[in-house]
Amino acid sequence: MPLTFTAGPVRVRVPATSANLGPGFDALGLALGLHDDVTAEVTSGGVRVAVHGEGAGELPEDDRHLVARAMRRTFDVLGGQPAGLALECVNRIPQARGLGSSSAAIVAGVLLARALVTDGVERLDDAGALRLAAEIEGHPDNVAPCLLGGFTIAWTEPSGAGAVSLPVAEGVRPTVFVPAERGLTETARAALPATVPHADAALNAGRAALLVHALTAAPALLLPATVDRLHQDYRAPGMPQTAALVAALRAAGVAAVVSGAGPTVLALTEPPADFAPGTEWQVWRLAIEASGATVARGRLGHAERGPVAAGRKS
Numbered sequence: 001m002p003l004t005f006t007a008g009p010v011r012v013r014v015p016a017t018s019a020n021l022g023p024g025f026d027a028l029g030l031a032l033g034l035h036d037d038v039t040a041e042v043t044s045g046g047v048r049v050a051v052h053g054e055g056a057g058e059l060p061e062d063d064r065h066l067v068a069r070a071m072r073r074t075f076d077v078l079g080g081q082p083a084g085l086a087l088e089c090v091n092r093i094p095q096a097r098g099l100g101s102s103s104a105a106i107v108a109g110v111l112l113a114r115a116l117v118t119d120g121v122e123r124l125d126d127a128g129a130l131r132l133a134a135e136i137e138g139h140p141d142n143v144a145p146c147l148l149g150g151f152t153i154a155w156t157e158p159s160g161a162g163a164v165s166l167p168v169a170e171g172v173r174p175t176v177f178v179p180a181e182r183g184l185t186e187t188a189r190a191a192l193p194a195t196v197p198h199a200d201a202a203l204n205a206g207r208a209a210l211l212v213h214a215l216t217a218a219p220a221l222l223l224p225a226t227v228d229r230l231h232q233d234y235r236a237p238g239m240p241q242t243a244a245l246v247a248a249l250r251a252a253g254v255a256a257v258v259s260g261a262g263p264t265v266l267a268l269t270e271p272p273a274d275f276a277p278g279t280e281w282q283v284w285r286l287a288i289e290a291s292g293a294t295v296a297r298g299r300l301g302h303a304e305r306g307p308v309a310a311g312r313k314s
């Protein structure tokens with residue numbers, strides 16, 4: 001069946017995410033109350049992208065833009081390309097900081113393309129959208145919470161990625177410490193060794209299992225549950241200030257980890273009121289985004305464009 005495209009714009013709201021959460025490398029993730037909004041419309045030719053907020057003036061404004069590339073890939077899977085596309089991005093998620101900005105852009109692209117095709121959901125169901133987004137990103141741990149919301153466990157089979165979302169216990173209180181400098185996931189992955197000691201793998205398996213219990217039912221166990229030996233120490237020389245802040249928070253009893261591939265730090269429990277991280281960090285208390293990405297028809301309203309709509313608490 002040839003594709004037909006819906007008339008008028010569609011929009012998607014995608015959350016920031018924090019992957020790994022300490023021991024859950026490439027598997028565990030959490031959706032956070034800080035969002036990008038992207039609107040897309042089919043046009044008669046070309047690709048135009050308007051970027052507001054994070055990445056404005058830096059990101060490409062044509063078919064090299066990550067959302068546009070994810071859309072083109074998704075249209076191929078759906079069975080055909082529209083003549084042209086116009087995109088408008090209202091970005092609030094800091095980019096290349098370990099808060100899942102690339103996954104948010106990819107998930108936005110997959111969901112927008114699907115929403116622009118009249119019978120898109122019949123051609124690509126939610127499980128297929130997760131598999132496609134994870135394939136484009138290369139690993140599923142940010143894509144899963146971005147799509148599903150909450151705390152997610154993701155895995156990869158030969159047939160592609162799968163994920164489940166679990167409700168988070170009261171008492172889990174995310175705070176992110178965002179530095180000015182950036183760090184690309186690609187660079188942080190290159191710092192990892194090809195093999196790790198068996199004892200370290202065993203430790204991580206136990207702590208990752210404990211973390212599932214701690215996040216869903218027993219926040220008092222978050223400090224021991226967030227110990228990691230698979231990635232954070234190997235990456236520390238490339239982000240010494242991040243490693244120092246994680247160590248200082250943990251010494252103060254706070255369940256702190258490197259967020260994703262860094263350099264942002266995520267605390268899952270509240271730092272003491274007198275904890276002073278230093279002026280180089282932007283400190284935001286964020287809600288947990290329970291619902292994941294949402295799609296709607298029409299353009300973004302004026303009131304939904306501001307930073308307040310992002311859900312940032314402080």
Ligand SMILES: Nc1ncnc2c1ncn2[C@@H]1O[C@H](COP(=O)(O)OP(=O)(O)OP(=O)(O)O)[C@@H](O)[C@H]1O
Binds near residue numbers: 017036055065089103
């Ligand atoms: N909203 C966006 N629109 C277009 N491109 C983006 C967007 N967000 C990120 N990117 C692209 O992805 C790159 C960052 O991806 P990267 O995976 O390194 O970091 P991250 O996703 O922010 O962090 P992490 O994967 O550790 O959580 C940016 O440099 C940019 O090229």
Ligand SMILES: N[C@@H](CCO)C(=O)O
Binds near residue numbers: 027139
């Ligand atoms: N699991 C990934 C998350 C960042 O994309 C990593 O740490 O490399």
